[in-house]
Amino acid sequence: METIDVRGLSCPSPVLEVKQAMDRGVKSLKVLADCGTATENVTRFARNANYSVDVKTLDDGTTEFTLNAQ
Template sequence: MEIDARGLSCPQPVIETKKAIDKKHTQLTVLVDNVAAKENVSRFATAMKYSIQAEETDYGWKLYLEKR
């Protein structure tokens, strides 16, 4: 599942990620366009026992989350 959180200010990217995790998605891609969103989504995903890989893109970052 892909979540496009570009243009959203915190805590909205984390809220959108939480909604997907609550639906039991085990693999997610989250698109963010600012450092605060990248760090907050990564911190939340880690707390929820997801591994994270971040890839820098032209618009910000693509975060790959996978349930451990």
Template sequence: MAEVPITFTADQTLDARGLSCPLPLLKAKQALNRLAGGQILLVLATDAGSQRDFKRFCELAGHELLDSSIQDNEFHYWLRKE
């Protein structure tokens, strides 16, 4: 049986494509500050360093990194605000 991909519904999407480190993370922090606890932020980025940054940020800040993927040379991050 094939595995069904997990899907999430974003409460907000942040387009950080074309921005270099540390801007994708800074913009995500600002967006999360505007969300209520439990809401989901989808971040679209093209900076390869963002993979390390978002994982570590969620660990330190207590937010949940629900999923991260690479699609068409873009990094997609699904974050749930604590």
């Protein structure tokens, strides 16, 4: 599973990072984000790309997404 850390990045950068990984054929991703807008946008993009999305908030406030191709 590839991990992408987009903490500190503003949109659309988090979505573009995820898209690049998907375009490389990555089927399973872990994404770390710290921006509410990125959380919404990455979730929407992944679901539209037919990836399942599991979201959890870590103790430090970071949002961790697990994305898997369906």
